[in-house]
């Protein structure tokens with residue numbers, strides 16, 4: 567029998583991941599201006615600081631850091647995360663209620679591992695981050711999309727869905743959402759915490775972009791309104807220090823966290839000690855805030871340049887105006903197809919992600935997501951001019 571004909575696990579049924587992978591292949595073409603990814607700028611990656619910290623930490627605690635560690639995480643990091651969560655996300659939590667994870671992607675995977683049986687329902691924003699939709703799908707959950715507007719997910723529709731569909735979990739990105747860049751309003755944050763305990767739904771709150779704020783006031787997390795432990799909070803240092811370090815965390819009720827910790831034992835035993843120690847040093851030594859301040863200055867300029875040019879771009883019917891994060895989401899005139907036009911854009915040397923991939927049930931073919939962090943101001947100007955030419959010719 568041919569190995570390619572083997573029966574793969576049913577959890578992979580309907581999952582190919584190929585559409586986006588194809589786009590990322592195109593980005594390797596020399597000279598391509600990419601508005602497609604979601605990576606930090608190369609200039610935002612603190613290689614020298616990390617090199618110095620790694621050397622110092624290894625010389626000081628190398629025998630501990632190079633040994634196996636606890637699945638529960640590097641103890642000093644859990645201790646420095648507790649006050650960080652209080653200060654930045656406005657909720658109290660003890661070090662033992664925090665699990666350092668290998669990127670917040672792992673937090674999502676562990677929550678699904680702990681909670682989801684095939685056929686369970688998980689509510690997602692429509693549109694939402696496709697990486698975590700894939701994680702949810704791999705546990706054979708049924709995705710129930712709920713629409714959002716400029717204030718985030720529509721809570722009246724959400725309550726109806728909680729009542730009728732009895733979902734196990736809600737997956738939500740409250741701040742500078744991926745792909746829309748929108749932020750959930752204060753009232754809706756409170757309401758979601760209340761609905762979660764009223765209907766017994768675990769909220770997976772994913773907040774990796776909160777620190778990348780270029781305007782406006784910060785809002786407390788959904789978890790800060792959670793009195794009964796229904797909200798599981800996922801954080802990440804990928805966008806503010808380095809995605810390559812793969813350090814994130816999950817803060818959750820201790821019973822749920824215990825299940826996730828058991829699940830993590832068989833995933834990777836523990837998150838890399840050295841990487842946890844580097845992040846711990848960032849928090850302990852006050853290195854994070856000045857670094858974030860610096861990168862926000864250039865991201866703000868990049869975003870504002872892109873927004874200004876989008877306002878003049880042919881064929882664009884509307885677009886979001888985020889106050890932070892890495893993305894702008896736009897809609898072309900009715901009848902225009904962002905997947906089809908992507909081919910023409912790529913021929914001209916510019917790429918984006920068609921928005922259809924972020925919708926649980928597809929459709930919305932006239933939408934697309936733009937990223938501004940990976941391009942210089944000059945590249946943004948050149949890339950937006952190329953988009954303008956293609957869209958104007960085809961609108």
Ligand SMILES: Cc1ncc(COP(=O)(O)O)c(C=O)c1O
Nearest residue numbers: 604669670671695744802804814
């Ligand atoms: C909303 C959201 N959650 C999670 C992640 C992944 O984060 P991590 O690198 O911590 O796994 C991303 C990355 O793009 C994201 O946009």
